């Protein structure tokens with residue numbers, strides 16, 4: 185359906201998009217995931233023909249967007265990061281205006297717009313001024329304008345940005361439903377977002393593709409079972425010494441006091457070693473009760489570090505920037521010969 189081949193976009197010397205290639209199948213919901221400035225909007229603007237690429241090709245249904253701008257643009261509905269709304273119009277007036285602009289004739293206008301408003305749940309505000317709508321409703325009107333003319337492809341740039349949690353759930357639900365009849369590409373810098381709605385994820389970092397896979401496969405490949413946090417009641421130094429001495433612990437850091445009488449710690453263990461029972465026993469023996477222990481979810485930054493660490497062939501997590509955290513105990517060398525029993529603590 186969509187083929188992107190070796191796309192490059194330069195702004196002066198800065199490569200906003202650096203040799204990006206991927207394909208999107210018909211009916212797929214694909215997520216472009218990346219931090220601010222990664223090149224998501226630039227890629228989307230090129231896909232929609234709003235911006236020309238420095239080099240590379242974009243094919244929609246086998247048609248080059250540069251050689252066939254009219255045919256390819258008809259196949260694409262675009263929701264930019266800032267929806268292009270005329271706020272002094274009512275929702276109905278605005279969608280009629282977009283209908284004319286897109287020359288969407290040939291379809292029954294009234295029926296078509298009613299179906300779109302129904303799909304994104306804005307029928308009840310059809311005759312209200314856009315200026316008076318909440319941010320969530322404005323975003324839905326933005327989605328509706330992208331759907332006018334029934335394009336096969338919907339390109340949505342950060343569709344949930346600035347919405348409250350309830351509105352986010354609703355918009356995600358709408359996007360999932362749209363994915364049944366459209367090919368959808370959406371961008372986000374929120375991992376959970378693409379996990380929640382996308383079948384495949386393209387991770388972009390500094391203009392380059394760092395990984396392409398399903399969210400499940402990414403999570404499996406980048407699982408984080410060896411990193412966890414724990415909350416302990418007691419003296420910081422003693423806890424650091426006990427955990428730091430456990431066989432298999434790569435490092436332990438204090439995250440500081442989160443409750444009156446307890447301190448949080450971050451622990452990373454060597455792969456394939458379960459250090460939790462040893463930590464539990466060691467702290468129990470020293471009368472330092474563990475109040476909670478939980479796996480640390482991978483943040484987007486962690487995933488980027490994982491992915492780019494693999495590219496650069498260095499150890500994962502080794503260079504996480506946690507400069508804001510006071511590092512109280514640094515890495516310790518683990519004694520591989522020492523076996524795991526309480527005497528190692």
Ligand SMILES: Nc1ncnc2c1ncn2[C@@H]1O[C@H](COP(=O)(O)OP(=O)(O)OP(=O)(O)O)[C@@H](O)[C@H]1O
Pocket residue numbers: 195198199200218219220221222223224225226227373
């Ligand atoms: N018109 C422009 N002129 C110069 N540089 C630009 C221009 N537009 C974007 N850039 C640069 O290109 C890079 C990619 O920007 P882009 O907006 O595509 O990133 P993004 O992933 O969409 O980020 P965000 O989530 O913040 O929107 C950034 O370094 C940005 O500063």
